Amino acid sequence: MSAKTFNELAQGYDEDPRRQQTAEAISRAILRLVPLSEDTEVLECGAGTGLLTVLLAPKVKRVLATDASEGMLSVLREKLSRLGLCNVDTDLYDPTGQSMESSFGLLVASMLLHHIPDTEGVLRRFYGTLSPNGWVAIADLEEEDGSFHSPGMPKPAYYGFNRCNVVKSLEAAGFCDVYIETVHVAVKNERQYPIFLAVAKRGR
Template identity: 40%
Template sequence: MSVFDELAKNWDEKPLRVENARRIGQGIIDNIPVDKNWKVMDFGAGTGLLTFYIQPYVKEIDAIDNSKGMLEVLQEKVRKAGVSNINPVFKDLEKDELGSEEYDLVVSSMTLHHIKDVESLLRKLKKSLKEGGYIAIADLEEEEGDFHSDNKGVYHFGFSKEKMRGYFEKLGFKDIRLFTVNIINKNNKEYPVFLAIGRK
């Protein structure tokens, strides 16, 4: 059982977390020409805070996570909301393969710092995008390792915008844009969150 399985039940009760997903979602909608015919992947979807924000604007979303507990909460939210275009998918993207050229848009919120090999995951995500498709990844800007109270399963203390741009450029993404989309106030500190957008 992962630590996220245990956290899942109360995950949506933190206003900071809900507000962060809302700002990231709005940042995506405002900066990408999202279309009602699009198929989207939200990786590290958790309980679907970002998934639900994007859902009204697109045709279908595969909400992928490697925590069964998180996906159970998401499944229940989908059922209660009577939404038919969200597909919760149990998959470990670090180990499992993805299809090719399936998605018009890949999004992710606050997941990348839990991924060991960022470049190989981004390569996999790029492969899953259709030609001309977009990627939009939000995560913490570089921090000192005190954002999480416990750093188990945290492989990066955020990312500088330069480092993130470097990954996108190396993988050949075009129209790259990076900007601060939110600032989380906790531990008497400010933690900026970036949104990195690129196009295949």
């Protein structure tokens, strides 16, 4: 079976309730670990259909939800209008290609990193988009055996990450006060897939 692209998956993406459960667990952990306020401006990379976006948006000033897939963003825009969420903008953006000329208080990337071959390069780019004392929050799969993505899904660059290596990569990109914990365990075909959230600060 050939792998589908995210554009092709977009319309049916939210049909799997496990994705919603994962986004809820990640959102709860971000709200617990990152001091957000009504002044916080958030850049989300790889926002997809916005499962996490719509949970964070009511807690902050504004979210710029970005993704490299127009199909995913189109589903997200429909969702925003259905929910009447007015503080979310969307943009087609691939952080591996372009830098973002702005300074955000929080950068969020959920289940994106395993699709990006140059992990350290993209973390450096994330660092550059944050304001002094800004936060990064990265959620992704912990190391797995390659069975998480079924044959029809986009092929990942990594089968999850070793948590110690995530901490080292964030520090190598310049981040400080790195903290990581397992925030959810997704279950698929009776197998367990732990998902971590790493948060860190840009410093001054």
